[in-house]
Amino acid sequence: MNSSPAGVRPIAIIGGTGPAGTGLALRWGRAGETIIIGSRDEQRAQQAAAAVRQRIGPQANVSGMENSAACAAADILMLTVPFEGQAALLKELKPAMTAGSIVIDATVPLASGVGGRASRTLGVWQGSAAQQAAELVPKEVSVVAAFHNVSADLLATDAPLDCDVIVCSDDPDAAQLTRELAAKIPGVRALDGGKLENARIVEQITALLVGMNIRHKGHAGIRITGLPPSAYR
């Protein structure tokens, strides 16, 4: 599995009408990627796509589809859904996933999903939401965990970000492709976070950042320091 020139492999952003999904659509659409925003509701997906197109301009290649159709039309599937909907959605989409697809999972098992605090996480039996995802997709589909620690609010603005994206996966090629996509977002550096099992740490960092956001009314992100330049991206 090799990375292709920008725009050749469409990216479906599943559950993509929220700030994280539309923010990624905006950033990647600007970078020349072909984006399909997916939603349970086709019309909402098309409205979100139209809004993103308007912000990018006439060169934008951003469309909207119902989630399953988006899934079937792309082999890079970016998942931006709340944890409480992740497992059911993946079960539903499984038949639409083509062999060789990549699922990039940004799900964080925040306790707010079950009425708790967004500054706490739930324990996931498999170790992390990303590992749960890996159990639910077809065998020939790779799961990559990434983008958990990027502020959705800042992603949806036009300003460069000040944040690193830690990428965890058991598939090195899928991880590399994801790091390349992350690095297309202005201000973002991408880092190898190791195996998918490490997603448990990266997911939990989000809860820590949420707590800081609540205390300080901010949009916290993280940077990793102290590594050689070759480590970034």
Place this chain on the structure above:
Amino acid sequence: MNSSPAGVRPIAIIGGTGPAGTGLALRWGRAGETIIIGSRDEQRAQQAAAAVRQRIGPQANVSGMENSAACAAADILMLTVPFEGQAALLKELKPAMTAGSIVIDATVPLASGVGGRASRTLGVWQGSAAQQAAELVPKEVSVVAAFHNVSADLLATDAPLDCDVIVCSDDPDAAQLTRELAAKIPGVRALDGGKLENARIVEQITALLVGMNIRHKGHAGIRITGLPPSAYR
């Protein structure tokens, strides 16, 4: 409990002869703090203190004592011990701790402590090594979790660091004192990480950084971005 002018309250660095302990002794000693390096072996403590004094110069106020004596001579106790020794040492030191003391715990429950990988953590029943510490100290002693993500190797150099220190505690005054101490290290910004329970996340970040250090031969640290200036210390 209020913070005192530099040097008035001695800081005992328990298990302080390793790179993290001597690095903190060096940085705080330079900032004018009174430091007692503690060790199981009084002579090793005194040797480590002499080496630190030599690096700081004649104004240094750094001595060495056996751990229990160090503990009795100070009410700020900085714990820099491997996880596998933490519980036993705290039980041993408990009688020497004075009411109103602060234990600053930097323990990370790395799996390497039981022969596993330093890029993985062990589950701690209480949630984190810091919460285990809180269970083992006298009731009148506050526990603060901090300094987990600072590279011990870089701490032991003379260069400014490029790292934030996330401070977690259920005692706001003890947390503030710890943030003030952290901010005395050149290059370090201190941040409120919330309650002590959040130490579980901060401790695990270290395992993630260790993995990055192994992959990239680096000395990884973290910075938190996106918060207002008032959030930093």
